[in-house]
Structure formats: structure tokens, C-alpha cells
Amino acid sequence: MNHVKNLKEIRAVISRHKRWDSLFLVAGVMALMIAILTFIALFSHMLIDGMPRLSWDFFTSFPSRRPEAAGILSAWVGTTLVMLVTAVAAVPLGVAAGVYLEEYAPTNLLTEIIEINVTNLAGVPSIIYGLLALGLFVYQLGLGQSILAAGLTLALLILPIVIVATREAIRSIPVAIREGAYALGATKWQTVADHILPYSAAGILTGVIIGLARAIGETAPIITIGALTFIAFLPPAPVQAEFPFLSFEWLMAPFTVMPIQMFNWVSRPEEAFQANAAAAGLVLVVMTLLMNGLAIYLRYHLRKKIKW
């Protein structure tokens, strides 16, 4: 008899507790829906407005006063080249800094201050980087309003992301693996080059792509350093027919990028330009999603052979 009563009590307690489970489930799903629906609404709005404008010509035309003739050629070429500079500058710097902090830096106050600053740098508003770059790259170093200046600016912006990703990837390598290398008589550099870097490559690459995906949409710092909003020519081609075949003139060329092109069109009064802006936005979002997709792919497939 006593046991039956006991059982009833237990069941009552369980069902009372389970109510919280269901409540949270509903709340969680709703929170998720708000986020997803907002994105879907924005995206479909852009899709409806911009889709009709997406054509081959849209990608191969320069901007124009006539909305139906205008395209994003100079913008996507500019974005691609700026991203190239950003990656080439941010990856070696960020990885080297991350490796130094994890493997070489002595544990002292100075290192700690540097570490805190690196983390905080990720939270600095991007326009501040633009101001810094305007003074340093554009005027001080005389790079002008060039692709190089823009790429370096965005590299600074994503440097903290690359550093943090590098450090996290390195930290996820078990101590036993590191000690295994040292125990065989490896030097610090051999351990880094033969083990630490290869095993954290997937994580670092993911961080780099996430950083680039952030940089690709940055507008404020690029405007600050003075990117053009209307540009009807391409930078000099990097590959040339005559000796020495490679040219770096493009680095110093004026440029525009996707978000600025978009911004330019959005601020036009004509209705037709809004459709252009939506189409450019669509391209930008797809570029970003593709980069994030690549990051996810790398995380799952490059790490497949490494399990700890």
C-alpha cells in the first residue's frame, strides 16, 4: 500500500518536472524560428526583387547611369582581389602570432596583456580600423586608395579571428601528441612544423574562411579609406602577355567592392536601381554562404583522419 502511494508521488514529481521540459522546448523552438524566419524573410525579399536582374550581363557589365545596363563587374573583381590581399596578409601573420602565443610565449604579464588585447581587438568597431588604415596605409605609407590598402585594412580586421582560431585549433591537440613528438627528440620548431601546424590546419582554415566571410561584407572601413563608388574600368590584369608575365600593378589600382556598389545603388532614387541593389545583395549573400559552407565542409572532412 505504502509502495503504491510512493509510486504515485514519484510520478507526480516526474510529470511536474517534465512540464518544464516541454515549456523550454516551445520557447527554444520559437526563439529559433524568429531567427530563421527573419533570415528567410530578408532573403526571399531580396530574391524576389533581385532575381529578375541576375543575368550573365549583370556580372560582366560595369556600373552605368542606366539601371538596366548596370552590372557588378568592377565590384566583384574588386572584392575578389581585396579578399586575396586580405588572405595573403592575414593568414601568415595570424598563424604566426597564434603559434607564438601558444607554443613560444613565456607565461608572464606581458604575454597576458597581449592575449587580452588580441581577444578585445575582435570587438573593435570596424570603422576604427578604417580610420587607422586611412592614416597609416593611405597617407603614411603612401599606398593611396588602392586594393592593397583595402586588403591590408581588412586583414587587420580579421587578424584577431585568425589568431583566435589558430590558438583554439592548436589547443585542441592533446598534450600527449605534443609530448610524443618532444619525447622523440624533436625541437620546438620541428614539433610545430611537423605536428602542430598540420594537425591544426583544418581549424585554422575554418577560422580564415569565417574571417574572410566577415571581411567580404565590410563597408565602413573601405569607405573610410576612400574606395570609389563608381568605377568603370578593371585593375590591370595580374598576368600579362610579355615578360615578366606577372604584374603587381593591380595592387595599387583604385577599386570598388560589392557592399559599396550595393550601397551606391540603394541610395539612388530610381526604383530600378533598388532591384540592382537586391541582385548584388543576393550575390554577396550567396558568396558568404558558400564560404561558410566551405568552412563547414573543411571542418568535417579535413578533420576526418584526426580524431581526439
Place this chain on the structure above:
Amino acid sequence: MVNEIMQTTRPGASTSSTIKSVVNNLTFRYGDFQALKDINMVVHEKQVTALIGPSGCGKSTFLRCFNRMHDLYPDNHYGGEIILHPDNENILSPNVDPIEVRMRISMVFQKPNPFPKSIFENVAYGLRIRGIKRRSILEEKVENALRNAALWEEVKDRLNDLAFNLSGGQQQRLCIARALATDPEILLFDEPTSALDPIATASIEELITDLKNKVTILIVTHNMQQAARVSDYTAYMYMGELIEFDVTDTIFIKPKNKQTEDYITGRFG
């Protein structure tokens, strides 16, 4: 209990052999924590010396002095000497490069820790960092090491497979092969079977017994039966001190110290 152990102890453990290493007044500190206190001991050449004692007594700390592993972390301090024969070098001396020590003395860890590389590259790594590049030499030495680790027959057809695809026991033998490939003077084992099942454990123990002919072995184990089965000499440690060191049979059958006896007979936590 004592009788059981007597039966499992291998007969013929020799008591006279060359000395490979002498430990003189060894002390060790992690920051302010005194982990090893005035340890004096000898390591006999081509014999198995076991370090036993309750968890936290300093076995791993002691073992890791032999390959200067503690140099990897800040605030660690050695005192005293570990002399390596025949060259009479104190490997704890600040003038001796820890990398040189690690090239002479290999280590096998508690959990198998193969690199996420192929089986071949795992074994070849120690050779590569010694500057050996010739494929034929690498192949010969890798095969030898794998044979010595009793793994060759199992992996000879898949040397390019990832080491992670091996079973736990095979991984540990791979790590032994990796440590053997460079022809070390001493091989250190830190509880090499604690992450393995009984069958894999038995094969590792057998391997250790076989390896004795080639290399001096120092093994930490929390398992007394294991120490009794594989070792010729046993050191009993407690709270950072070496309580008793003797021929394994003596330690297990008639220890001189009361503390050792209590531990051996299980009257002690």
C-alpha cells in the same frame, strides 16, 4: 598472496649485471611542491626495473626526469644527478641539452599516442628528425622496429594506413616501435597498459620481457602483479620518496621495509 606472487615471478632474474644509470640524491619540485625527495637508485643494463607505489607518489615524475620531460614546462626544478653510463654524463646537468637526452632515452606513454599520420611515418618520425632521409634506410629501420614491437606481421601490408585505424593494443605496440626505431639506450614506460584490455596487456607484457635483451627498461606500473611478472628490479615509492629498492623477488617475497610489505600484501590503500 605472497605465495601467488612467488609463482608468477619469473625465475632466473639475474642479480649481477652492468649498471646503466645511477640516480644520486635526486630531488624534484613542481613550483613549490616537492614531488621527489632525495632518491638514490641504480638502473641495471638490459634489465627491467619497475617503479611501483600508490597513485600520486611520484612514479611518473621520477620517470619523466630520465628524458627531461619536465623541461617542457616552466617552474620545474631538478636537484641531484642522474648519471648515464658508460659516458658518465649527468643528464640533469643544465649544460646537457634535453633534446640530446631524449634522443638517447625513449618513452612510451600511458595512453597510446600515435601521430595522426600513417603507420610508417609514425615509426619513421624519430629517424627523420635525426636527419635520415634515404628511403631504403628508413624502410629497413621501420621494419626492424615493427618486428621488435611484434607488430610487423599485422601491419606489413598496410604501412600507409592511418595509425588511428589500429586497435588500442596495436597502437601501443606502434608507439613502442616508434620509441625503438632510434635504438635508445633506455626505454621508459609510464603505465603502458593502463588503457588496454587484458589480452592487449598480456601481449605488451610479453613484448617487454622480450625487449629486455636489447634495451634497458624502466617501467611505471600501478599493477603489482605486472611488476612481479615483467621486472627484475622493483622500486617502491611513497610520497615522493624511494622506500625500498631491490631485486623483484626480494621485494615481493621478503621486503625489508614494513611499509613495502603492507603495500605489497594489500594492507595499504
